[in-house]
Amino acid sequence: MKYDEVGRQIHDAVGGADNISSFTNCMTRLRVSVHDTDKVDVERLKELDGVMGVVPGSQTQIVVGPGHAERLRQAFAKVSGIEPDPEVDDDTDAADRDVAAETKAAVKSHQTTGIHAMFRHIGNIFVPIIPGFIACGLVLAIANIWKLADPAIAENAWYLAFAGIGGIVVGGLNFLVGMNTAKEFGGTPVLGFIAGGVPFLEQMAGVVETAPDGSEIPIQQLSVPLFGTLSPGLGGVIGVIVTAWIFTVIEKKLRTFVPAVLDLFVVPIVTVLAGSLLCVFVIMPISALVMKGLTWLLVDFALQQGGIIGGFLMASLFLPMVMLGVHQGLTPVHAELITQHGFTMLLPILAMAGAGQVGMAIGVYLRTRNDKLRKVIRGAFPVGVLGIGEPLIYGVSLPLVYPFITACLGAGFGGAFVAFGIQQGGDFGAQALGLSGVLMVPVLSAGGWMWYLGGWLISVVMGFVLTYMFGFKEKMADRIM
Structure with a gap:
């Protein structure tokens, strides 16, 4: 698709800049809100190269399919001279979507409980990470194919660098989840980043230090009452989500009584210290049990034992x-x-x-x-x-x-x-x-x-x-x- 040319044609067909109030895109379509629907030439829009369908209305929707909508929005912005609205979350792709929209709305209208809200929060935390998962996953897939074709490449520095790129998101997943959790619940992202690191402290593993004489000195592992010794990553991303949420709760509570002049000094350090203590002594042990239970139910029981x-x-x-x-x-x-x-x-x-x-x-x-x-x-x-x-x-x-x-x-x-x-x-x-x-x-x-x-x-x-x-x-x- 020639995005600049199609963008100009769409601009003319919807009545020009004077008839455009705003526009945005979803995964599969350009959405143009217009002042006067009578000025929109729907038939002309349908005939344009790459257009799969048109949904007329005060928000005229031009269906172009995945991968094209974002690029067409950028081209349309240049042509119209109007800043686009943020991308909307709607990936319905049928040219005539009334039934789909009504059905989706009806289904979501029943998802109003606290449990649904919790799962929506989880979705909002992970959805921004998915493009990174896809990119690094595909890079890792290429590295795997490369290794299959030439096993000796495993010792090649270029291959190792390539495979390393593929592992970036997984390697930093706890920090990404911590930051997104803080954003989702209205906290400071960098404090969420710290929250993502607390459950993965290597000191929990009883790491070995080297003494001046060269001998190895093991460090005692952290332990909590009733649970015992801790280990890095205990509780996984569930522990990170809960820890980052606790950080946000503490941060907001502190700001209700800490004077503004002391905010920068008091709120972050108290949030980190108090939240970290709760993470180590409460959140990690409990989230470890939750994650272990979920893994057992879905993998060990349903898949390994349940089989087909x-x-x-x-x-x-x-x-x-x-x-x-x-x-x-x-x-x-x-x-x-x-x-x-x-x-x-x-x-x-x-x-x-x-x-x-x-x-x-x-x-x-x-x-x-x-x-x-x-x-x-x-x-x-x-x-x-x-x-x-x-x-x-x-x-x-x-x-x-x-x-x-x-x-x-x-x-x-x-x-x-x-x-x-x-x-x-x-x-x-x-x-x-x-x-x-x-x-x-x-x-x-x-x-x-x-x-x-x-x-x-x-x-x-x-x-x-x-x-x-x-x-x-x-x-x-x-x-x-």
């Missing part, structure tokens, strides 16, 4: 978890598994949920004669294959109801196959968060891509078969009208 049944259930139930708004609670577990093992074996199983949606879309498309429904599927299908499943979920399967169920069941078969592969072929998983669909293949640890692609294809086939045979009747298409 566990894989089937996890893949089948993941999208219902998304609907309930609790899926973000798994993000710290993924992050901790990547930190500890270099990959999360759970993510390839859960990614089967999107493959089931792809199979469902094929089944509905072949069964229906409803032009509007088929148009929605055509717009949402390509990004569904790439791992962006929301357009198919909110625009097709959820409004139709039964296809959502058959898609989830279809995903279960792929999840069972991937779980079987983990048991038979050795542990493997995703080395980065944020990628799904076929785009997850490059970030899978060595040997895992064949099992993953096999499971993905099985999910697509079973999602298609179950939907085509049992999940769709033509009268359901009326819900899309």
Whole structure:
């Protein structure tokens, strides 16, 4: 796409600068708010190169797909001379998105409890880190391929530097999480950065120092009553999140009575000291038990012991978890598994949920004669294959109801196959968060891509078969009208 040229054409088609009140973009579309909708030439917009669809209205939405929307926004800003609004969080990709938007809003309207709020906070903490996970994960994937092609390269300085770049986000994950937690709850980011470092102090490991005579002197490990000795990273990112949140609570409380003239000197040091003591004596022991329990439930019990049944259930139930708004609670577990093992074996199983949606879309498309429904599927299908499943979920399967169920069941078969592969072929998983669909293949640890692609294809086939045979009747298409 020639972004500058398309940006100029869009500028003219929406009525020029005088008719533009503001504009922004989401993952897949440029959104232009206009004063007078009668001045917008919708048909002209639809004919532009690279435009997949247009949603008319006071906010005219020009659908261009993932990767193009941000670049088009930058080009449009140059043409219009108007500063864009911040990017919005909406990745629906069907050209006619009314049903998808209404369905998504209806689902989110029920996610109002304190538990949902907590999981939203977790999502807000990790979402800004995902681009870094993807970038470093892909770099690490290239390094792994390089090493497979030439094992001797492992001692090459350039290879080591390349692999080191791939490990930056994982290596600094605790600091990133600490900073983002402080931002999320209104604290000072640098204090959150410090909070991210407290649970990982190497002194907790009983590190060895060297005496003047050259002998080694072990340092006594830190210990707390009832729990015993501590170790660096105890509690993982859950411990970091809670510690950074406690830092923020202490900081805000101090500012209610510390005089402004003393703020810079008193508030930071008291926050760090008090928060660190709570981290060491309370947060680390408790969060260690929580993380251990979650890891046992999801990895040892559901996956290792549950095998194909566990894989089937996890893949089948993941999208219902998304609907309930609790899926973000798994993000710290993924992050901790990547930190500890270099990959999360759970993510390839859960990614089967999107493959089931792809199979469902094929089944509905072949069964229906409803032009509007088929148009929605055509717009949402390509990004569904790439791992962006929301357009198919909110625009097709959820409004139709039964296809959502058959898609989830279809995903279960792929999840069972991937779980079987983990048991038979050795542990493997995703080395980065944020990628799904076929785009997850490059970030899978060595040997895992064949099992993953096999499971993905099985999910697509079973999602298609179950939907085509049992999940769709033509009268359901009326819900899309």
